[in-house]
Amino acid sequence: MSWNDEKVDKLKELWGKGNTASQIAQIIGDVSRNAVIGKANRLGLSKKNNTVKIDPNVNKTAHISVLVPNMSGCKWPIGHPGDEDFYFCGKEIIPGKPYCGEHCLTAYRRKDNNNKMKKFFKLGTSSE
Numbered sequence: 001m002s003w004n005d006e007k008v009d010k011l012k013e014l015w016g017k018g019n020t021a022s023q024i025a026q027i028i029g030d031v032s033r034n035a036v037i038g039k040a041n042r043l044g045l046s047k048k049n050n051t052v053k054i055d056p057n058v059n060k061t062a063h064i065s066v067l068v069p070n071m072s073g074c075k076w077p078i079g080h081p082g083d084e085d086f087y088f089c090g091k092e093i094i095p096g097k098p099y100c101g102e103h104c105l106t107a108y109r110r111k112d113n114n115n116k117m118k119k120f121f122k123l124g125t126s127s128e
C-alpha cells in the first residue's frame with residue numbers, strides 16, 4: 001500500500017471528524033489501521049481533534065490501575081503523559097530491568113538516552 005495526496009487528504013479529513021484509525025483504514029481502503037496511526041502521527045494530527053468521547057466513569061478505574069507506579073509490569077510509557085489513552089506497557093519485565101525485553105532493546109538502543117537511562121536506572125557500569 002502507498003499514500004498519495006488523495007488518501008492523505010481523506011485521512012486528515014476523517015481524523016479531524018473524530019473517526020477511529022480502524023474506521024479510517026476501512027474507509028480509505030488498502031491501508032492497515034497501524035498505517036493510518038503511523039501516518040497520522042507523522043502528519044502531527046493532534047489527538048485533541050479526535051472527538052471520540054471516553055466515558056470517564058467507565059475508564060477511570062482502569063487508567064488509575066495502570067498508572068500506579070508500583071505496578072509489576074513493564075514501565076515503558078505508551079502515548080503521551082496526560083492523554084486519555086496514555087498507559088504503560090505492562091508486559092512481563094526482564095528481572096532487574098524496568099522494561100520488558102522489547103522495550104529494553106528500544107530504550108537502550110536510543111543513543112541519546114543511553115547514558116541518561118543507565119544513570120536513571122542504575123544499570124551498573126559498562127565498559128562502553
Ligand SMILES: [Zn+2]
Binds near residue numbers: 090
Ligand atoms: Zn514493554
